[in-house]
Amino acid sequence: MLALPVKAATMLTAAGALLAVGTTAALAGSATRTSATSAPAASHARKGAGAWAFSGVHRALIKSGVNWYYTWGPDHHGIASPRGVSFVPMIWGAGSVTTATLGQVKHEGRYLLGFNEPDNAGQANMTVARALKLWPRLMSTGMRLGSPAVATGAATSGGWLDRFMRGAAARHYRVNFITVHWYGGDFVTSRAVTELKSYLKAIHSRYHRPLWLTEFALIRFGAQTTFPSARQQAAFVTAATSMLRRLPYVQRYAWFALPATSGDGTAGLFHPGAVATRAGSAFEAVHP
Secondary structure (H helix, E strand, O other): OOHHHHHHHHHHHOHHHOOOOOOOOOOOOHHHOOOOOOOOOOOOOEEEEEOOOOOOHHHHHHHHOOOEEEOOOOOOOOOOOOOOOEEOOEOOOHHHOOHHHHHHHOOOOOEEEOOEOOOOOOOOOOOHHHHHHHHHHHHOOOOEEEOOEOOOOOOOOOOHHHHHHHHHHHOOOOOOEEEEEEEEOOOOHHHHHHHHHHHHHHHHHHHOOOEEEEEEEEOEOOOOOEOOOHHHHHHHHHHHHHHHHOOOOEEEEEEOOOEOOOOOOOOOOEEOOOEEOHHHHHHHOOOO
8 A cells, every 4th residue: 555545544543642651561471582572772763754755755855864764665666765764664464465575575674664553443454363473474574573553552551562462472473673653632842742751661661672663743633633833843843852862762763754745734844845844844953
């Protein structure tokens, strides 16, 4: 599935955007983790963005200063990766688990992102049992694997991700890092940053693995989707990325999203032609 319609659906259906921090008990069966899955995180977060093809995307990637990007798919059709900027492929859902696709992603580097919001009926929409059944095929690529990225409740005991990770531990499956999404509905910068930090801390306390925050922004979901002002979104970009760089277990983060569209309010970073929005200018100023 193309990245743009997939993520447009996410913005309209991610009812779990206002995330409640779950319990922080350690994952049972942690003794079964291999040295690969428990490897320490990098000492600083690495700056990235979710992207899809648009006019000026190559220039926008350069201006943004990202180290990496992804497209919610196995390739980056229509996007030429700038020098020094890596692409990370994703196996979006069950339908993407094919011999051809798994062969393709092995040529895209050493990291592979798992299923996209399997707990969301509008996204990958997978049961835990189905995801676990398919996981060995992702492992067969030999790439470092990111967990399925749930829409909500990543730190919640008994939640989708918790059940997946318990199942993976019981089967001795490899999950090298945890990927998570977060959308904040409180537009006061200090409170939003504290909420995000608490959520990430709870996730790390539960699974004891490096984290990749692969979607985040300020968006309030509900009967009517609401966005902060451009000034508020830009202030959050600055404060949140500063906080993320101080969390040693956050290996990478990716803003949602590189393109600015009519449906994303103030979250998008660049208009066509690589013209920065206010949030985009703030993101450009972030040094990874």
